[in-house]
Amino acid sequence: MEFDDAAKKLAELGHPVRLKVFRLLVQAGLEGLPVKAIQAHVGIPNSTLSHHLAHLVSAGLITQTREGRILRCRASYPEIKQVLDFLLQDCCAGVVQIQG
């Protein structure tokens, strides 16, 4: 993973709302969640949530697919794995070791 890309992903994850949303989506699994379900969970206005989701999409941390009028959001597992790999290998080699 490119350095600047890793920095961007870390920065986006660094916002409490976005970290909460991202964690929720990871824990939701491959099925993901509609925006509305996310909103119910985090309890902030539509427009604010949409702004944060756009951030996560732009960083490549989540993906969105339209299903009729709902928009389903999913965590991008390969991307988060790459962030972890960056931290573990390129940045913090020797501190801990990754497997899988």
Added chain:
Amino acid sequence: MEFDDAAKKLAELGHPVRLKVFRLLVQAGLEGLPVKAIQAHVGIPNSTLSHHLAHLVSAGLITQTREGRILRCRASYPEIKQVLDFLLQDCCAGVVQIQG
């Protein structure tokens, strides 16, 4: 690791200058580096670097110890390990597995 603490650490690491400095310090090992050596590496003015170092200190990602008139900076290994643990266990359980 507390959620908000993890978010703060991720946010601080999300700035390119700070990520670069942090990586440099991790790679410098237990010996760490004086501020001046860091400055030579990143090539930004004193005051700007000092500002970013203060951020990293406040997030607990680095520590500073005075040695005469130089100030030695070191990466805080336990703290970064906790961030990784948070991402791996609390946030991204099942995506990858940690060891050590």
Added chain:
DNA sequence: ATTTCTTTTCTATTATTCTAGAATAATAGT
């Protein structure tokens, strides 16, 4: 004591981010 070296603090400027109300768009059911 003065000078030198290292780093921070102060101060100001510029830029970015966060937030959310209002309006708009897209889809689907009646």
Added chain:
DNA sequence: ACTATTATTCTAGAATAATAGAAAAGAAAT
């Protein structure tokens, strides 16, 4: 066509962050 649902875009104010020059502080050497 009308209505309801879901979500985004627009807009702007408030808050926060980034940058760096200048001055100051702390420590050692001459």
